[in-house]
Amino acid sequence: MASLMEDIHFPHLSIPVTVKHKEAVLPAGPIPVNHGDTLYLSNLDDIIGCRVFTPTVYFYHSTPSMSKNVVEKLRDALALVLVPYYPFSGRIRETSNGKLEIFFGPNQGSLIVEAHSSIALADLGDLSTPNPSWSPLIYRFPNEEPYKVVDMPLLIAQVTYFRDGGFSLGLRMCHCLCDGIGAMQFFNAWATTARVGTLVASPKPCWDREYFLPRDPPLINYPHIEFMSVVDESSLTRSLWEVKPVQKCYKVTKEFQEQVKSLAQETNKDTNYTAFDAMAAHVWRSWVKALDVKPLDYELRLTFTVNTRHMLKNPPLKDGFYGNAVCIACATSKVEELIDHPLPWTADLVNRARLSVNEDYVRSTVDYVEVRRPKTLEFGGKLTITQWTRFLLYESADFGWGRPAYAGPIDLTPTPQVCVFLPEGGINADGMLVCLCLPETACKRFEELFCLIDKA
Structure with a gap:
């Protein structure tokens, strides 16, 4: 494996x-x-x-x-x-x-x-x-x-x-x-x-x-826990911010992703999980276990962005719109639930969070920001996964000198609770890179957990 x-x-x-x-x-x-x-x-x-x-x-x-x-x-x-x-x-x-x-x-x-x-x-x-x-x-x-x-x-x-x-x-x-x-x-x-x-x-x-534009009056139809300010009473902050974490990157083959997806699908044939649902769930579980997060009843959040362009129908978004048209999806789980439940359970959390983002959710987000206007970046109990594999990073970067040898971010350590899924750079490559930050003491444990998908 x-x-x-x-x-x-x-x-x-x-x-x-x-x-x-x-x-x-x-x-x-x-x-x-x-x-x-x-x-x-x-x-x-x-x-x-x-x-x-x-x-x-x-x-x-x-x-x-x-x-x-x-x-x-x-x-x-x-x-x-x-x-x-x-x-x-x-x-x-x-x-x-x-x-x-x-x-x-x-x-x-x-x-x-x-x-x-x-x-x-x-x-x-x-x-x-x-x-x-x-x-x-x-x-x-x-x-x-x-x-x-x-x-x-x-x-x-x-x-x-x-x-x-x-x-x-x-x-x-x-x-x-x-x-x-x-x-x-x-x-x-x-x-x-x-x-x-x-x-x-x-x-x-x-x-x-x-x-x-926000509605008049604003109408907030969801709790928007993705923005919620929480007091981080878990060991996450101490693990990731009080010591300088190291940036780790793992090359993941297409076959590995398919195996994770297959395992996530194993006990729920009625729901079609995407490769992102499965991989995000697998990374989240492996990360939390490797960091040995305490206390076990602490509520954690997994956030990720969802492109809403195809959802916006009333009226549709104009072709060529290049502004921000993403919403933040949020899955929540207690530490002990992530540890004790198998991968399909966590994949279902991610899937339901992703599918909860719809046109009404977008409008509610706009109105929430209008009313509350959050002022600080919240990291309490949170892992944020950013999916860059859907972007044509290499194909879009030919200025006349061919594809770049590398295209993408540099340093994740300033925001160590962010994980990035990157496309593999080689021509015809179909794998991806999973890049995240860990304390030195947790790296080996994360790799062991991440590899053992057959026992997840």
Whole structure:
């Protein structure tokens, strides 16, 4: 069984990076706003969990077709794409009631940074799995506050040239402007425009954040325990925040996923569990057991996002909408229930949480945020699983130099209660990477539990 799941070790590196040049990138043509104008952000856009930048990195090996003017090519294509995607050239500010909006003023635009490293791309070793050591390849302002999005460039790109001709593209995109699907739409437009040399933006980008206006009066039809602030009286906080956890990544084959799904389905033939239902349940159970969470009667939460685009019928969401159109599903269980019940029981919890998200739930979420407007990220008793396997990370990142050697996040340790499912990077690869954070003392136990799916 262990051959179907492999612990991927990544090297601990020191990457010297020197920033050579920074440049604001403005739209290459007229845009439908003037200085002083503002754009509405929906309550799904400015929810507390979206008030972050999503950092990703893309590596490209040197090829004969690669131009030395990578920065110029990316900059020129970005300027073209910023015409239809003009909100990325603005800034975020907070209004009187704490809500966020986009505003437009002078000296804004996106930011592109040129940097150089004295080492070769080959010196980075294995590029198949995220490595926290890659952090210097993502630009951050000196003394930048954590979670700052107000008055920041909404797209920050750093191109780092390596000694052997390869380069990396490190991106920070403000989550307030787009969810994962929207980010891929924008990124694909940028890459395609760079590749063909003229603007390509299909589907036509649609802002339309007023689609998610709250009802008058607001109507909250669900308890929304996904947002609930709880006092973490369990050992989770101590395990994950009081010691520095390590980032672990496991390569999981398609066969492994199918076996987990088959086991989850074993005792309930009337419900069709997805591979995500089964894998999320398996990770959650293995994680809780490995961390030896106490007390046993403590109520835990598993949260994950659900894409709602296909659910929205009244009226339907317009094609090309790239804003946040996801809701947070939440499964709950006491520690002892997760430990004592078999995998199918937990998979059913995940399945029911996922299916509970519908159009009415979306509207209730919008209204809940309007009334309560949560101010802090809540981690109490929670594991959050983020599914990136549905995004075309590699296919959307061909700027003219082919697929990247790696595409995805870097460092999960700042939020150690997050687990990410990533697509495997090789051509025709159908496996995935499961990346999460654990204390050193829990790693071996997690691997043992995760492998033994036949005894789950």
